[in-house]
Amino acid sequence: xxxxxxxxxxxxxxxxxxxxxxxxKLSDVAxxxxxxPLLGLVVGRPLPAxxxxxxxxxxxxASEGGAWLASEAWSxxxxxxxxxxxxxxxxxxxxLYAAWHAARHPIPAGxxxxxxxxxxxxLAITATSPEIPWVPPIAFATEVRDxxxxxxxxxxxxxxxxxxxxxxxxxxxxxxxxxxxGLPTSSSCADGRCFRVxxxxxxxxxxxxxxxxxxxxxxxxxxxxxxxxxYPPDRPEDVQPVESLSVSAVPGLVVVANGADGxxxxxxxxxWRRVGIDDYExxxxxxxxxxxxxxxxxxxxxxALLIAIVAGLLALGTGVRRLGFAAGVAVGxxxxxYWLAPRSEFNDLLFDGHGMLWPHPLILAPLFLLPLxxxxxxxFFAIMARPPVWLWPFGLVxxxxxxxxxxxxxxxWSADLIPTYDQAxxxxxxxxxxxxSSAAVVTARYATPRPRSLGFWPxx
Numbered sequence: 174x175x176x177x178x179x180x181x182x183x184x185x186x187x188x189x190x191x192x193x194x195x196x197x198k199l200s201d202v203a204x205x206x207x208x209x210p211l212l213g214l215v216v217g218r219p220l221p222a223x224x225x226x227x228x229x230x231x232x233x234x235a236s237e238g239g240a241w242l243a244s245e246a247w248s249x250x251x252x253x254x255x256x257x258x259x260x261x262x263x264x265x266x267x268x269l270y271a272a273w274h275a276a277r278h279p280i281p282a283g284x285x286x287x288x289x290x291x292x293x294x295x296l297a298i299t300a301t302s303p304e305i306p307w308v309p310p311i312a313f314a315t316e317v318r319d320x321x322x323x324x325x326x327x328x329x330x331x332x333x334x335x336x337x338x339x340x341x342x343x344x345x346x347x348x349x350x351x352x353x354x355g356l357p358t359s360s361s362c363a364d365g366r367c368f369r370v371x372x373x374x375x376x377x378x379x380x381x382x383x384x385x386x387x388x389x390x391x392x393x394x395x396x397x398x399x400x401x402x403x404y405p406p407d408r409p410e411d412v413q414p415v416e417s418l419s420v421s422a423v424p425g426l427v428v429v430a431n432g433a434d435g436x437x438x439x440x441x442x443x444x445w446r447r448v449g450i451d452d453y454e455x456x457x458x459x460x461x462x463x464x465x466x467x468x469x470x471x472x473x474x475x476x477a478l479l480i481a482i483v484a485g486l487l488a489l490g491t492g493v494r495r496l497g498f499a500a501g502v503a504v505g506x507x508x509x510x511y512w513l514a515p516r517s518e519f520n521d522l523l524f525d526g527h528g529m530l531w532p533h534p535l536i537l538a539p540l541f542l543l544p545l546x547x548x549x550x551x552x553f554f555a556i557m558a559r560p561p562v563w564l565w566p567f568g569l570v571x572x573x574x575x576x577x578x579x580x581x582x583x584x585x586w587s588a589d590l591i592p593t594y595d596q597a598x599x600x601x602x603x604x605x606x607x608x609x610s611s612a613a614v615v616t617a618r619y620a621t622p623r624p625r626s627l628g629f630w631p632x633x
Contacts, residue, residue: 174290176202176203176204176206176271177203177207177290177293179199179202180203180204180207183196183199187199197262198261198262201230201262201265201268202265205226205227205230205266205268205269206268206269206272206275207294208226208272209223209226209269209276210272210275210276211291211294212226213276214291219272219273219276220276223276226269226272227269230262230263230265231263231266233256233258234259234260234263235258235260235263236258239258240256240257240258243256244256306406306407306408306411307406307407308407308411308413309404309405309406309411309433310326310327310336310452310453311327311414311418311430311432311450312324312325312418312430312431312434312435312436313326313418313419313430313432314354314356314357314358314418314419315361315420315421315428315429315430315436316354316356316358317421317422317423318339318349318351319351321341321423321426322339322340322341322421322422322423322426322428323337323349323351323353324337324338324340324430325337325353325430326450326453326455336348336453336454337349337353340438341426342426343426343428343438343439343440343446346454346455357418357430358419358420358421359419359420360420361422361427363422363424365381365382366379366381367379367380368420368429369386369420370417370418370419370420371391371417372416372417373416374391374392374394374397374416375391375392375400375415375416375417375437376392377389377391377417377427377429377437377439389439389445390429390437390445392463395589395592395593398467398592398593398594398595399468399589399594400415400461400463401415402468402469402470403415403434403461403468404433404434404461405468405470409470413432413433414432414433415431415433415434416431417429417431418432424441425440426438426439426441427439431447434447434449435447435448435449435450435455435459435460436455447460449461466588467586467587467588467589469594473580473583474580477575477576477579477580477601478576480575480576480579480605481571481574481575481576481579482506482572483506484571484575484609484612485569485612486502486568487613488567488568488612488615489502489564489568489616491613491614491616491620492560492561492616492620493560493620494617494620560620561619561620564616564620567612567615567616568612568616571608571612574608575605575608575609578604578605578608579601579604579605580601581601581604582596582597582601582604583597583598583601585597
């Protein structure tokens with residue numbers, strides 16, 4: 174009962190009031206005490222229930238694969254969920270001793286109490302508070318204070334200062350405790366020199382004594398394109414700006430707020446350097462090198478595989494040319510989409526802005542059977558259609574080749590062989606279209622069904 178109370182209060186109150194290491198681990202401790210008795214109702218014996226809890230918790234927290242599988246299962250049953258692998262969570266494992274001690278020293282309880290507490294315990298464990306998605310912190314505003322420059326870092330909403338730091342030399346940063354304005358300044362002047370940011374670019378221009386504007390500092394569009402993707406959030410909709418947002422100048426020092434890329438610092442000698450952000454602190458060691466490989470989305474390989482599978486199935490479909498096989502291909506494409514598409518796209522079918530569209534995600538559990546259903550349909554109708562033997566390896570090769578021609582341009586962009594991500598995208602689309610269409614043309618023209626004896630099947 175104590176673990177139940179702690180879990181509910183911590184997940185729905187303390188985590189939001191005092192987020193941090195203690196409240197994060199407190200839920201793990203309470204859950205490890207509470208889950209074995211619930212499993213014991215199913216398993217029937219306490220020690221196996223405790224062992225299952227410990228092994229499952231270890232697999233989920235110690236491996237990315239286990240965390241992914243747990244996230245998928247939780248998302249299917251209870252809506253969008255994110256479970257992270259975190260080795261430090263294993264510090265909570267000694268809490269299993271409390272469950273073992275309770276099993277060895279049971280306290281008599283009435284059946285009514287057990288019946289009332291069990292649903293509450295199940296809901297407390299399964300309806301635990303969702304983890305807040307990580308959003309890259311950004312430097313979004315600067316201002317002149319106390320003869321130095323204050324840089325404001327933003328919270329997840331991107332406009333509210335969460336941490337502010339004062340510098341007088343651009344090297345040392347001390348936390349600013351004074352009043353906060355927190356508004357970006359697009360231009361600033363000091364000692365007859367004025368500076369202004371260029372919207373949409375990592376670039377600052379300067380004007381001396383009212384003269385023409387010239388470039389004081391900039392990152393080339395080619396490098397800017399790579400830096401923009403160097404700070405991926407947990408959710409695509411939380412991508413933060415990587416551009417010059419604010420500039421402030423004092424004699425001998427200029428500081429530019431560059432969004433998720435941190436800040437750029439200019440000295441009196443005209444030299445510039447970038448300073449990155451690490452856990453809401455300005456840290457030169459966190460600066461992403463302009464020569465670092467380009468970072469494309471972690472979803473890209475899965476999306477490429479989805480497109481490749483669809484291309485391979487379509488090539489098979491144009492070769493077999495049977496209505497039943499086409500139905501199998503359609504089901505196979507749907508199954509591939511369900512398993513490989515970003516989870517957020519699937520959740521869009523379940524939720525709108527006001528809540529769940531479907532009564533419960535569990536009604537979609539049959540989607541797990543889509544791949545098996547598609548395979549069965551395609552095999553059955555393929556046997557009846559008797560396509561040439563070479564069609565099957567050809568479809569497999571088409572799938573692999575389409576995946577390769579999609580990924581190759583992005584790998585080339587990452588290695589700085591293609592200038593921009595958008596150009597890599599265009600090359601990938603063109604190559605995938607050419608390979609997929611060519612495969613469909615080949616199978617449609619040359620995949621003549623093999624002769625077969627007359628039978629019951631109604632196809633002519």
